[in-house]
Amino acid sequence: MEKIVSKKNERVKKWKKLHTKKERDTSASYLIEGFHLVSEALQYGAPVQEMMISQEVKEELYPDYPQENMVLISKEIAAYLSDTESPQGIFAVIKKEDQLIPEDFTRPYLFLDNVQDPGNVGTMIRTADAAGYGGVVLGKGTVDLYNSKVLRSTQGGHFHFPVYQGELTEWFEKFKAADFPIYGTELNVNAVSYREIAAPGVYGLVMGNEGKGMNPELLKQTTKNLYIPIEGQAESLNVAVAAGILMFSLR
Structure with missing residues (x-):
């Protein structure tokens, strides 16, 4: 097994750069930890390019891991690469796979418009999976799927559940062409309670930015605008909580 002990090693520097979106886009790969x-x-057959394991990790903890492309690294390098307070000492570089807009839709989809908190995005991806959605689309301004905090929040869900990144207007056009409704989530005079909606089997649900809500231009393209009635004194709900309520209720 190859061994690297210096942080100055060029491969180590490249792994470290994968914490930036620019490098992830350039190399078409990302780092998991x-x-x-x-x-x-490994379970879902992701294209693993390299796997790095700290010398501190006991060998019996990874007996079935493939030995090809496995690199033994020093504890110092593991700490350098880690984006967590308590590194476990194991990393992998995964090749990014392109995902095109499907030709047919058989389930509802969740669209995220400029949602910036990694924890919220990860939670909504996992919830959409649990609710039986067809996939989640991360629109313009939404945090990168391969951000380390998003990846930890999804708990690896993106390996088996479709998550796309792209322009929401392109998806809207596909849905409209198939006569599938798109539900916005903006509290305004035209909004209706989600309880009044009998959603079909396929639809799009859009969740907007945590503070500003949906982009007005996207809002104009929605079929109907929904809100969640609040009976207490709270002014609003966390976007991930609201998404969970809507996804399960409409489904």
Whole structure:
């Protein structure tokens, strides 16, 4: 097994750069960290390019991992690469796979417009999977799927559940062409309670930015605008909580 002990090694520098979106886009790859994410990647056949394991990790903890492309790294390098407070000492570089807009839709989809909190995005991806949605689309301004905090929040869900990144208007056009409704989520005079909606089997549900809500131009393209009635004194709901209520209720 190859061994690298210096942080000055060029490969180590390249792995570190994968924490930036620019490098992820340039290299068409991304970095995952931790036993759970690596195990999920291997279980679902993700294209693992390299796997790095700290010298501190006991060999019996990874007996079935493929030896090809496995690199043993020093504890210092593991700490350098880690984006967590308590590194587990295991990493993998995964090749990004292109996903095109499907030709046919058989389930509803969740669209995220400029949602910027990684925890919210990860939670909504996992909830959409649990609710039986066809996929999640991360629109313009939404945090990158391959951001390390998003990846930890999804718990590896993106390895088996479709998550796309692209222009929401392109998806809207596909849905409209098939006569599938698109529901916005903006509290205004035209909004109706989600309880009044009898959603069909296929539709799009759009969740907007945590503070500003949906982009007005996208809002104009929606079929109907929904809101969640609040009976207490709270002014609003967290976007991931609201998405969970709507996804399960409309489904």
